[in-house]
Amino acid sequence: MTSTAQRKEADIAVIGGGVVGAALALGLARCGAVVTVLDGGDGALCASGGNFALIWVQSKGLGMPEYALWSRRSAQDWHGLAALLQDEAGIDVAHSQPGGFTPCLSEAELEKRATAIQRLYRQPGLADFRYEVLDHAETRRRLPDISKHVVGAIYSPLDGHVNSLRLWRALRAAGARRGIDYRASHVVGSIRPRDGGFRIGFHSGFHRPGHWGEIDAGRVVLAAGLGNARLAPMVGLAAPLQPRKGQIIVTEKTAAFLHHPMASLRQTDEGGIMIGDSQEDCGFDTGVGQSVIAVMAERAVRTFARLAALHVVRSWSALRVMSPDGFPIYQQSHSHPGAFVVTCHSGVTLAANHVLTLAPAIFAGQLPESVARFSARRFDVPPHV
Ligand SMILES: Cc1cc2nc3c(=O)[nH]c(=O)nc-3n(C[C@H](O)[C@H](O)[C@H](O)COP(=O)(O)OP(=O)(O)OC[C@H]3O[C@@H](n4cnc5c(N)ncnc54)[C@H](O)[C@@H]3O)c2cc1C
Known part of the structure; x- marks a missing residue:
């Protein structure tokens, strides 16, 4: 095992270069930050390479209306993100948002879905979400190839999809053009407070995993997917993923x-x-x-x-x-100000929010009130007595 001094100053280190880390890094660089991304890559567990590529709002947020609002906001801002990526990376991510269907193959299934979406949009603040419960004939009118087994569908006009691998590539390409220092195969093993910032230790190299280095960064953003569970406690955060x-x-x-x-x-x-x-x-x-x-x-x-x-x-x-309730975790550490955790299970849907809203907030040093509900403190329930 070799030890090397590879220190480099970054305003912000983003740990994890999946679709969440790449989106945040781009958003931060667009604010003017000097950003380094340390990414495990090379075969490490990664959800971004295997997802279904939906921009999906219907069905999101039962039990937490703020999540429905957050998802809708991102869906609305996705039009701007697609244009931005075309402009900054020269990549067409095949963004299309014509509305989405959930087809149902029995009356019982349609009833269950319809009840669930009614409950969802009866929550406070969601009265203006639009959706339709369609019977077979109306579903067939809109989707002529549907089979006779489809008894109906739920339709929401907000939903869409993209080419998610191209999205990921576009986020990285746009980031590279803005000077992001992206380091593949840099697995972070330690994060320590240092001089008002953080010293981040990693091992690197596709073929020589024993090669160690460190960088110093003013702030650190944990965007390492499932890897956040191990990293978060290093900076006084929790990510029970x-x-x-x-x-x-x-x-x-x-x-x-x-x-x-x-x-x-x-x-x-x-x-x-x-x-x-x-x-x-x-x-x-x-x-x-x-x-x-x-x-x-x-x-x-x-x-x-x-x-x-x-x-x-x-x-x-x-x-x-x-996460335990399926909703995102966004939080700045109290004990280590300047350390943030960002994790979610809908990184495609939320990509627009991550680039355009969350990254600028992290750059400014404070998460917006609209995401306060996504703190991991919601899992700190007092013991039952
Ligand atoms: C089957 C499936 C279908 C999905 N469908 C959709 C969908 O339709 N729409 C949607 O919005 N979302 C969907 N998702 C979710 C979406 O893919 C995820 O939200 C997103 O990929 C999570 O991205 P991430 O960047 O947080 O994590 P990941 O993609 O897992 O990336 C994490 C990165 O962090 C790196 N890392 C981990 N530990 C360390 C460390 N210690 N040091 C450095 N780097 C580290 C890893 O190497 C990896 O590159 C789906 C996911 C799956 C699995």
């Missing part, structure tokens, strides 16, 4: 027929059909299981019969970054 596996199937390309995203099915800008909304709590296992894939495929074919003729070209699983 658990992995939740999701499996995804992709078919061969086919002629465009599905112009709206669905909760579990969408046609990509390149023509393939992505299928997947599984949720499994099975630790860090990333295996693809035929039993889950078979259920997803069967549901997809019952939704659109034409899918039965398509070949599956790929399937994979990835681990969602889940």
Whole structure:
């Protein structure tokens, strides 16, 4: 193991270069900060490379209306983010927000979904959220290829999707143009307060993982996905995160027929059909299981019969970054001011907020009141007596 002095001053170090870290880093650099991103990369657990790419608002926020408002805000600002990325990175992220459907395959399922969304939007402050509960005929009028098994659908005009790998690349490319020092394969192992800022220790090198270094930064943003659970206590924060596996199937390309995203099915800008909304709590296992894939495929074919003729070209699983209640954790440390944790399970949906709202707030040194509910202090419940 070698020890090297690789110190470098950064205004802000962002730990983690997934879609959340890349978005924050870009937003911070746009504010004028000198930003270094230290990213595990190279095979480390990473949700950003395996997601479903929805910008999704319907169904978000039952139990925490602030999350519904936060998701809607990001969906609204996504139009600006897509234009910004085109402008600054020269990359078209295939952003499309025509509204999304949740198709239901039985009356009981439609009833359950309709009840859930009614409860969601009856919460304080959400009265102006629009959605529709559609019967089969109306669903078919809007989605002519839908099969006879679809009894109806929930529709929300806010929902959309993107090409998420291009999003990730665009965030990084725009960041590079703004001078972000992105370091792949730099795994952070320690964060210590130092001279009003932080000294961050990492090991680096794809082929020589024993190579150590440190950088000094005025502030530090923990955006390391599941890795935040280990990092947060180093700066007096908590990120009680658990992995939740999701499996995804992709078919061969086919002629465009599905112009709206669905909760579990969408046609990509390149023509393939992505299928997947599984949720499994099975630790860090990333295996693809035929039993889950078979259920997803069967549901997809019952939704659109034409899918039965398509070949599956790929399937994979990835681990969602889940807090105990499923909502984001955004917090600045009380004991270590200047250290922030940012983590969520909808990093695509919230990318616009992360670039345009959260990063400027971190740059200014204070999180906005609108995200106060996302502090991890909500998990500090007094013991039951
Ligand atoms: C199956 C699936 C479907 C999804 N679908 C959607 C969707 O449709 N819409 C949506 O909005 N979101 C979706 N998501 C969630 C979205 O992908 C995540 O919110 C997002 O990827 C989380 O991003 P992240 O950057 O926080 O974490 P990650 O993508 O996991 O990235 C974390 C990064 O931190 C690095 N890291 C970890 N520890 C350290 C360390 N100690 N030092 C340095 N670096 C470290 C890792 O190497 C990694 O690069 C989905 C996720 C999954 C798994």
